[in-house]
Amino acid sequence: MNDPTCHSPSARCHALLPCAGSGSRAGTTGPKQYESLLGVPMVKHTLAALLAVQRIQHCMVVVSPGDHFLRLDGPRSVVAPCGGATRAHSVFNGLQALREIGAEDDDWVLVHDAARCLVTPAQVNALIDACSHDPVGGLLALKLPDTLKAAARSRVTTTVDRTDKWLAQTPQMFRMGALHAALAAQEGNGFAGVTDEASAMELAGQQPLLVPGSAQNFKVTYPEDFALAEAILKART
Template identity: 65%
Template sequence: MAASDSNPNPRFYALVPCAGTGSRAGTSGPKQYERIAGQPLVWHTLAAFAAVKRIARAMVVVAPGDGFFERNPTSALVVPCGGATRAQSVKNGLYELRRVGATENDWVLVHDAARCLVTPELIDKLIDAVQGDEVGGLLAHKLPDTLKRDEDGRVAETLDREDKWAAQTPQMFRIGMLLQGLERAGNGVTDEAAAIESLGKRPLLVEGGAQNFKVTYPEDFAAAEIVLKGRMR
């Protein structure tokens, strides 16, 4: 029996790891709380998921002692169980989802807090593409640039870009399978798809688009603000 047939009505949960420090962003505090287009960055992220009616519940995983959401209430469930790595934060969040009633056969959409340009339409696109799949999948974007591998700061090799994709989020998998993958892959794995790959499975790639980038470096804030303000017109 296919995984998608084992429960005729699986639910969809959103899990937003929000415990990072944003060390590359050049901000004085966690980048997810910096203001973009008049609001904290993470507010834009959560608003996109709140607009998707199929999402049963959204959970935000923050670092212990993080008081942002105490000062700025949200309809999402906020849990202070963030770990030292993304994988730890996601794994801890999955256990919290189970604690509040999610089952191992329910879907979870894990999304970077700092990927604030995601839209409800992209989230729905991922759900539509993946909900009948036995493995799960992720938003990703075909790489347009020529790729170089370096050695000591010089080009060592030009890589074929034809089959290369940049992984994005959300990444959507069954809760039970993702927990199994994270346990196997360890705390150093950098995305959920890699954890699923550690089980010998091949996640589905769903085109996300160039605008669904992660705010990582100082110049990314200005680019994200331009896009968000353009959508508000």
């Protein structure tokens, strides 16, 4: 159930970028988040959008131990080499790393995919505005625009009603302590069923708020996505 307990109005916001994955579907020779878009590693486009939101106190990028690719020198950005085998594990470790630099359980954390490099400061601000007084928190999401099919052996079995279906995006914004507790409850089973932060909160009995996002806030996943992302970035300059 949603907890209506009041929280401190002075709670801060932090951003956490899990950046320890390999992106095997992207067809790149190295981690996709380091692929160049307009001459800049993809993750730096992502980070720039988050750092443009002045309400965010810190942006922490969680990388794999031994990954020395990323160098950050700003006062609000930090690299934490504590990435795990899965996204959920990286986020779980990243939350602890945020605590170690002063983040508190009542603070908000916005977890964002490093490969969603087209998010805009306006979208991040809209999420913060929508969630800052919410008892649970929420996520950017997009109403499903297409007809949805269920299949077996590459054959359609049925058309699924899309009326209440949404595509989850990021950032996903929750209280530090609540998200850490939700992930800790699933650590023993290897974070099974935790595909994003909202799913961890759902397993804890919460109902995250859906905040309308944008079709441009897609996750760069497949080889053809790089050209599209680069074209959109170029159009914005």
